[in-house]
Amino acid sequence: MTVHGRSAFVIGGTGQIGRAAAARLVAAGYAVTLGQRRLRTDAAELDGVVSVQVDRADTEALLKALDGHDLVLDTVAFTPYHGAQLAQLAGRVGSLVVISTGAVYQAPGLPVPIPETWPTVERDAHDYPAGKAALERCLLATPGLPVSILRTGVLHGPYGKSLDHWSFIKRALDRRPYVVLAQDGRSRFPTTAVANVAELIYLCARHPAARVLNIADDPLTVAEIGARIFAVMGHEAEIVTFAGPSRPDGLGFHPWNVPEQIVFSLDRARAELGYRPAVSYDDALRQDIEWAARAVSEAEAGGGGWQDVFPDLIVRHGPDVWFPYAAEDAYVAGA
Structure with a gap:
């Protein structure tokens, strides 16, 4: 002390x-x-x-x-x-x-x-x-x-073992032309x-x-989150949506995949303490992206991958639903 x-x-x-x-x-x-x-x-x-x-x-x-x-x-x-x-x-x-x-x-x-x-x-x-x-x-x-x-x-944020935003960040890094989202892309989860x-x-x-x-952050829908990440990364991609839950093969999966809207009130923090965000959502995303891209690149250089950087994503949702690119390509081609 x-x-x-x-x-x-x-x-x-x-x-x-x-x-x-x-x-x-x-x-x-x-x-x-x-x-x-x-x-x-x-x-x-x-x-x-x-x-x-x-x-x-x-x-x-x-x-x-x-x-x-x-x-x-x-x-x-x-x-x-x-x-x-x-x-x-x-x-x-x-x-x-x-x-x-x-x-x-x-x-x-x-x-x-x-x-x-x-x-x-x-x-x-x-x-x-x-x-x-x-x-x-x-x-x-x-x-x-x-x-x-x-x-x-x-x-x-940096140094976490889980980053839900990786679902979109990796797609931008992979230059994917679209992402397919379940629940019409309207899910909101804090x-x-x-x-x-x-x-x-x-x-x-x-x-x-x-x-x-x-x-919590601003209460954006999952489609809005994806659009913000792509914009911050300078990546153009179409956001394709469908009603209902994601498919077993992972098509439509995203970590915010809930049927009801979940939003936190911040009125008390603002009223009692004058709370205002220290960083904007876009600036927070920039911090996420910079750290995640570097951490995953270092993991890959050592023979690993993003799963080693974000093990909690695998624990929560499993390894197979994150990036079903073939299923997305087939869905968009048949739409």
Whole structure:
């Protein structure tokens, strides 16, 4: 902890949110410590950032490392156990920010847009959204804990293991003349640029309180997202659509493939903290594209491919649905 100025501790500092938040906080004058399970040589790339090894399972050592900081950011809290750890920070830190997810919202029948007051998933479920929802309840029920819980959409930005926008970026790199989208290309599913998460983290650090905030990009349809990516990359491609879900061979597949419109309200972040995006959507896309193209090129040079850069895309959707170019060619030729 620094004597002069403000200090921040980031749990999970080598992930894409941790890196973006560290850069934003350093720019604002914070001394930043990144906590990691295993120290990595590339973790502290900024002046004003140091890395320490912390075992999350050792609560006593964790709390000792966090004690007294102006901001504690936890990017890797998933369960009530983590909530019980963080609850012990009441009265010991200036502000606590915990990354959650919009997946906690109870569906179906979601309103458009979804406010933070919408009910979250049931307590008796045992999956990722239920774990996050239980974590939230634990923290919000802790007296005197200045915790800001940020519910994100699907994250995009450098250093991520998943990038849904790759579905369009690769097509532009491959100079594909068209892309075929299911659900008439009208699906809307929240995406969130990590640079804008970092901006909201900074605002929460400066204005501690117990709160829940949504954070997401503009609510574009999947066809609009594709058009923006192609425009940023200077690529001309026709966007062909059809009604209904994607086919088993992958035709029409895209990661935003949902039948209902899912949109987050940002009214609370704007009203309470004056939140405005730190980067525009197009500028965020430029960051995505530059990093992804370089990372995939390096992977290919080493004998790998995009699947090695974005393994979570394969975990979520499988390996075979992403780029069914032959099926697209046949569909467009027969249209």
